[in-house]
Structures are given as structure tokens and as C-alpha cells.
Amino acid sequence: MKAFRYLLAITVFPLLLSCEAEQKDGNSEAELNIPGSESRVRPAAARGTSAAYLVYTNSLEMADTLRSVNSPVAGLVQVHEAYETEEGMMGMRQQKELVVQPGESISFKKGGLHIMLMDLNKDLKEGDSVRVELEFSQAGQISRMLPVQL
Amino acid sequence: MNVLISRTVISLNHNSLPYIQTMKNLILLLLPLFIISCGNHPEVIDDLGDASFELLNQDSVAVTFPDDFQGKYVVMGFIYTNCPDICSLITQNLMQIQQEMNYPDDVHFIAATFDPERDTPSVLKKYGEAFGVDRNFTFLTGDSAEVFTMMDSVRVRSQISMTQTTDDGRELYFINHSDKIMVLDKQSRIIFEYGGSQPMIPNIVIEDLNKVR
DSSP: OHHHHHHHHHHHHHHHHHHHHHHOOSSOOSOOOOOSSOOEEOOBOTTSOEEEEEEEEOOSSSOEEEEEEEOTTEEEEEEEEEEEOTTSOEEEEEOOOEEEOTTOEEEEOTTSEEEEEEEESSOBOTTOEEEEEEEETTTEEEEEEEEBOO | OHHHHHHHHHHSOGGGHHHHHHHHHHHHHHHHHHHHHHHTSOOOSEEOTTOOEEEEETTSOEEEETGGGTTSEEEEEEEOTTOOSHHHHHHHHHHHHHHHTTOOTTEEEEEEESOTTTOOHHHHHHHHHHHTOOTTEEEEEOOHHHHHHHHHHTTOOEEEEEEEEOTTSOEEEEEEEOOOEEEEOTTSEEEEEEOTTOTTHHHHHHHHHHHHO
16 A cells, blocks of 8 residues: 555656646746636648737736747747727737736737737647747746647 | 508498408508518618629639629628738638538638738638638639729728738738628628627628528
């Protein structure tokens, strides 16, 4: 019985560590909070453009600023916002810095703020996963694997 | 209608009354059916029956729009493939309408690009494959002048708004554009128009289509 417990401990502990490694990547101690099923990357073809959606909650006790976004699948990554122009057309405009107050969230969502993955270096098909990295002033680099999904 | 019938009754003699009463009942019975049947013929927003545009589909096959689709209802959205948010929602709404209607044979689905310079047939084909579009779904592009004449005829506006430069110096541009899905009847007349990217649009389009089919 004692041997079984020992075996369980040495098997489960590395598994827990590996799960933790999937949650955090890079040098950040901040947690990435991605609730719901809306976290995803749009399917797209190589050399095309995709969008990433997720929710980030600032769990620090100070305001934080999103400085940049990156992804290994794209040559150019930016935060864009969809908006309606004065002429009644739909457009996108770049958001260079986003401040998140303590306890507040940024929602990258359909038809609003989203992470633009431009100049894709590969096809993104349903079932694939894409790493998206967010660089914050305080929290450092936050990264997450997002599913490619419609 | 009731007022008219009452006046007629007054002007006739008493022997005619049972006949008039029967007619009145018959009209009252048929009136709701008449009103319902009027509702099945929505007002025509624009008639494209005389229009003809030579375009290309995602397989580089020549398509004459709307002629090649006459005899079917057409649900049509307007996109460009470098727009992953709003235009993806439009494409997804078109697909959702098709799926929820169980891929009807009498309805054809079209996504037409207003960025023909970059959205060549092969780009549109890959875009469709990434989304997993199915049969009875056509992407349209073509010669720029022809595409923009077609866009003008269906009142779809677009305008280059923003340019970004990649690390290797290539320029990527983005477009402000109309957000639109429309429905053509079997005679190529535009009978419904909607904001194309909104999440409630598929249900509304399906409801409207089911009223007229």
C-alpha cells in the first residue's frame, strides 16, 4: 500500500507540473484567465489574416498595460477594434496600448476588440492550436494555446 | 370592405339578402387568406433581372451574376478575406443559414468579395476550405471594374482605410465596407436586406425565406 502511494505520488506530481506549464509560458507570474468557449482563433489560409479571441483579467493589485501581442504563426500581430464609421460602414482601427485596471478584464471578442494575426505563415484549420503571446508592462509575457475554431 | 358590403346590401331588395349574406361570409372567410398571401410577396427592393455581371467563382469558372442563379433563391453576403472579424461573421452567418435550413436545393449561397485584387479565385478557394463551406456555396470575384460595378448595383460600399507594413516591407491594407447580407428571389429581385454580421441574422433570414418559399 505504501509502495502504491509512493508510485501514485511520483506519477501524479510530474503530471500536475506539466499541466501548470501549459497554463503559463514565459516569465510571468500573472495568471491568464480565459473563461467560456469564446476563446479561439479563426480559421484562415496561409498569407491571409486571422483573429484571436480571449478574455484577460488583471489579477494584480495595480493597473497594467498591454504593450504588444505576438504569435509564431503570423508575421504581424496587432490589437484591432471593429467599429462603425460615420458613413455607416464597418471598419477596423488599431489600438496601440490597452490599460487594464486591477481586477478588470479585457475581452477580445467577435465584432469588438480582437487580436489580428496578419501575414500568416501557415494554414489555420479547425482542430489546430495557435500560441498567442501578450506582453504586459507589469505581468510580463502571458501566452496561451488557443484552438482554431469557427 | 365591410362598409362596402353593407352599402351594397342596403341598395338591394330583400330577396337578394341571403345571397349577399353568403357572399359577405365568403369574403370574410377569404380575407385573412388574401392578407396572408400578400405577406408572401414582399416588396421588391431592387430588380436585378436585367443586370448581368461576368465574374469568376473560386474554381476560376466564369459565372454570370445573377443570370446563372435564376430559378433559385440566393442568399448573398459581401466580404474580403483579410477581414477576419466582421467578414468572418458574415461568412459564418451564411454557412449557419445553409446548415440550419438543411442545405436546401432551391437556395444558393454566395459570398462576393469587394477586394478582387487580393481575393483571387485560389485565395477564395482556400478561404472557403478553411471555413469548411459546403455545396451550393459560391465565392465570387473577377475583374475589378466588373466587381465594383456589381457592388454599386447592389449598394455595397467599400473604401481602403488603413495600411500596415510587414517586416519584409510588404503593405497590407484594410477596407471599410458595408455590412450586408441580402436575399434574391427566383427572378433575381432583391427582396430582403440585413446587417450581415449580427448574430441574430441567421434566424431572421431563415424565417423570411420560409415565408416566401
